[in-house]
Amino acid sequence: MTKKFICCALFSTASLWAHDLQVRMQQAPPAVVAHTTYAGSEPVAYAAVLVYAPGQQETEYQNGRTDANGVFSFVPDREGEWRFVVDDGMGHRAETPITVSTDAAGGVHGTAHGPMSMGLKLMTGLAIIVGVTGFLYGLKSRPR
Amino acid sequence: MHVADGILSTEISVGAYAVSMAAVYALGRRIEPEEVTRMGLLSAASFVVSLIHFPLAGTSVHLGLFGLIGILLGRRAFPVIFATLLFQTLLFQHGGLLSLGVNAVNMGAGALLAWGIWLLPGLPQGAKAFVAGFVGVMTPALLMAFEFSLSGYGRGFYYLMAIYLVVAAVEAALTMAAVAYFRRVKPGILALSQA
Numbered sequence: 068m069t070k071k072f073i074c075c076a077l078f079s080t081a082s083l084w085a086h087d088l089q090v091r092m093q094q095a096p097p098a099v100v101a102h103t104t105y106a107g108s109e110p111v112a113y114a115a116v117l118v119y120a121p122g123q124q125e126t127e128y129q130n131g132r133t134d135a136n137g138v139f140s141f142v143p144d145r146e147g148e149w150r151f152v153v154d155d156g157m158g159h160r161a162e163t164p165i166t167v168s169t170d171a172a173g174g175v176h177g178t179a180h181g182p183m184s185m186g187l188k189l190m191t192g193l194a195i196i197v198g199v200t201g202f203l204y205g206l207k208s209r210p211r
Numbered sequence: 212m213h214v215a216d217g218i219l220s221t222e223i224s225v226g227a228y229a230v231s232m233a234a235v236y237a238l239g240r241r242i243e244p245e246e247v248t249r250m251g252l253l254s255a256a257s258f259v260v261s262l263i264h265f266p267l268a269g270t271s272v273h274l275g276l277f278g279l280i281g282i283l284l285g286r287r288a289f290p291v292i293f294a295t296l297l298f299q300t301l302l303f304q305h306g307g308l309l310s311l312g313v314n315a316v317n318m319g320a321g322a323l324l325a326w327g328i329w330l331l332p333g334l335p336q337g338a339k340a341f342v343a344g345f346v347g348v349m350t351p352a353l354l355m356a357f358e359f360s361l362s363g364y365g366r367g368f369y370y371l372m373a374i375y376l377v378v379a380a381v382e383a384a385l386t387m388a389a390v391a392y393f394r395r396v397k398p399g400i401l402a403l404s405q406a
Contacts, residue, residue, distance in 0.1 A: 088304075105264060105266070109266045154215055156215060156218070157212075157213070157215075157272075158212060158213025158214055158215050158305050158306045158307075158310075158314075159213070159215075159304070159305060160215060160304040160305075160307070161304060162304065188302045188303060189259070189262065191302060192258050192298045192299075192302050192303075193255055193258065193259070195298060196251055196254050196255045196258060196294075196295075196298065197251065197255070199251070199294070200247055200248060200250070200251025200252075200254075201251075203242070203247045203251075204244055204247045204248060204251075207242060207243065207244040207247055208244045
């Protein structure tokens with residue numbers, strides 16, 4: 068019972084306070100506004116931001132920092148898949164692809180694509196650890 | 212606690228990588244099968260706990276269980292921390308692949324120092340656990356601040372240390388509570404790292 072409680076508490080706490088940078092996009096034509104948070108709650112204030120245009124790998128289209136509320140905006144000049152990188156300088160970083168499209172009225176739309184949800188990443192990490200542990204255990208237990 | 216890529220100088224990053232790889236090899240040799248399961252369990256625990264963050268002084272901090280890992284695993288703590296950091300880097304972008312060596316050295320040193328404190332004779336286990344948990348956080352913080360100062364970020368030193376004093380106090384209390392729990396339900400596990 069106690070073990071079950073500890074496991075449940077650990078996982079429910081992880082989902083509440085997950086240590087993950089998240090990026091949510093807001094449409095404000097002609098600008099695209101990014102809201103950065105730790106797990107959807109605490110803003111990532113004054114974090115370094117690099118924005119890369121489609122096809123650009125080396126030189127960023129724009130750089131700067133988020134404001135006190137974790138907000139950063141930029142005005143894209145073309146359609147395609149942009150790359151939005153935010154780094155708080157304390158070892159936490161998120162790289163988010165943003166698809167920019169223009170509608171018939173000339174409005175700009177930016178949509179962020181999260182590669183994996185937090186829960187999926189957590190389960191993936193734990194599955195890898197369990198898998199590696201099982202593999203090593205089997206390897207070390209072989210009769211010589 | 213994680214140092215991100217591109218912040219520290221190349222010399223420090225490469226040097227730390229060399230030290231960490233040598234330490235993984237030296238401290239991870241001749242592992243017994245029964246050690247593997249404990250290592251996996253503590254790696255999973257550290258992985259999950261590092262995702263629980265606390266907003267503090269305008270940034271975000273988290274626990275790492277370095278002191279507890281040092282107490283329970285002894286010298287095996289270093290390879291476990293290295294592997295856990297690798298998973299955190301790949302899945303959560305905590306730190307970075309280039310700074311993996313620096314982070315492993317910083318946090319691994321905290322765990323090994325905690326183990327050293329745990330082995331000290333003549334002190335109550337509760338006190339040793341508290342100090343080990345505290346040192347497990349403050350050692351990486353101190354090393355990180357030192358590396359930052361070497362790379363020209365000297366003024367951040369005292370600020371970082373002040374933030375991590377709070378984290379260290381929380382982790383020290385948690386380590387003491389965990390050790391008290393193990394003493395009650397499975398005291399043998401606390402003696403394994405002394406072998």
